[in-house]
Amino acid sequence: MTTAAVLIADISGSTPLYERDGNERALHEIDQCLNRLQAVIHREGGEYVSSKGDDVLCLFDDPDLAFLAARRMLVEGPSQILSIHAGLYWGELVRLGGNVYGKPVYTAARLAALAKPGELLLGDTVFARLSPVERGRLTAIGAIHLKGKAAPSEVYSYLAADASQLTEVEAVPARDAGRWAHSVLLRFGGVDWRIGEGETLSVGRALACDLVVTEPFVSRRHATVAVARGLVEFTDHSSTGSYVVAGDGREYELCRRTMVLSGEGAISLGEPSGGHGVATLHFVVEARARG
Known part of the structure; x- marks a missing residue:
């Protein structure tokens, strides 16, 4: 056995x-x-x-x-x-x-x-x-x-x-991981955040969140963005959901689920994209060789 x-x-x-x-x-x-x-x-x-x-x-x-x-x-x-x-x-x-x-x-x-x-x-x-x-x-x-x-x-x-x-995700073999720096650039309200390997950013209405968003359809702890072992993952924790728009224009609805991010795109919190006053987080996934 x-x-x-x-x-x-x-x-x-x-x-x-x-x-x-x-x-x-x-x-x-x-x-x-x-x-x-x-x-x-x-x-x-x-x-x-x-x-x-x-x-x-x-x-x-x-x-x-x-x-x-x-x-x-x-x-x-x-x-x-x-x-x-x-x-x-x-x-x-x-x-x-x-x-x-x-x-x-x-x-x-x-x-x-x-x-x-x-x-x-x-x-x-x-x-x-x-x-x-x-x-x-x-x-x-x-x-x-x-x-x-x-x-x-x-x-x-x-x-x-x-x-x-999602074939553009920069998936680096473990033997090469030390040669690469993985990060995701996030932009909201004219302010930028960069998250690197092993880091997590929390998003929501609660003041304890890293990125505080006070729009009405955003939950207290709405979502997290994390970089782990070369994958950039967005996880929705909310009851209202999130809407991820990929670079090709396709929109994916997530509710208490995790999605791998790649390339460039946008994430609408609580409401579909395109609506007036929707809280939208823009992202760019990056992988570059260490100097």
């Missing part, structure tokens, strides 16, 4: 890819995507086990590293058409003939199948073992009846919005 976190990441969007590019080019692009997923596994200290068609199955001893790898896959794996959805579960499994079997394997597969493109779903067994910082990135979406479990299980979500639009 082995106890580990089982991560299954699946590629979606292959059918339109075959229709657009034909079998040979589509197979090549899918193979390249699988190679990128395997690279993430090895970089974050996981064990690649197998692939069945358009997915990868891997193991991690550390739940936090499994969660980090899943987040990386959501933003590093996709291409223009392809996207990634994933499932993560913890438990005892059996090794046999170079493969692994058991409840965490088929539960992770079930969660991956339920996840939307750009989303990770993970079970309560993983959530209970994550550090408090990592738990804060997740949103509880309720109890789901999973095969093999008598009672419904609490399931948690991590969303990378439209992952195919």
Whole structure:
């Protein structure tokens, strides 16, 4: 018996890819995507086990590293058409003939199948073992009846919005992390803030927040922006939600969820963008080599 976190990441969007590019080019692009997923596994200290068609199955001893790898896959794996959805579960499994079997394997597969493109779903067994910082990135979406479990299980979500639009995220291999300085430049009301690796900025009406915004639809602790291991993440904590407008003009609505930011864009707090008097935070994600 082995106890580990089982991560299954699946590629979606292959059918339109075959229709657009034909079998040979589509197979090549899918193979390249699988190679990128395997690279993430090895970089974050996981064990690649197998692939069945358009997915990868891997193991991690550390739940936090499994969660980090899943987040990386959501933003590093996709291409223009392809996207990634994933499932993560913890438990005892059996090794046999170079493969692994058991409840965490088929539960992770079930969660991956339920996840939307750009989303990770993970079970309560993983959530209970994550550090408090990592738990804060997740949103509880309720109890789901999973095969093999008598009672419904609490399931948690991590969303990378439209992952195919996030391929510009500057994801730097761990071996090169010391050579890079990651930051995000934030602008509100004519004032700039710059957040670097390991730093967090809180936004809301409460005076204890780093950035105090007193508009009526802004919650006391509305959101946080954090830079961690090369990813810039915006987390909405509010009841009114936030609206992230990416550089291509697409708008994503978040309510108590986390999204990876890339490039340039704007975040409207509490109301959709474009309205009169909406509190809007502008951002520019930057990654530069250290001198």
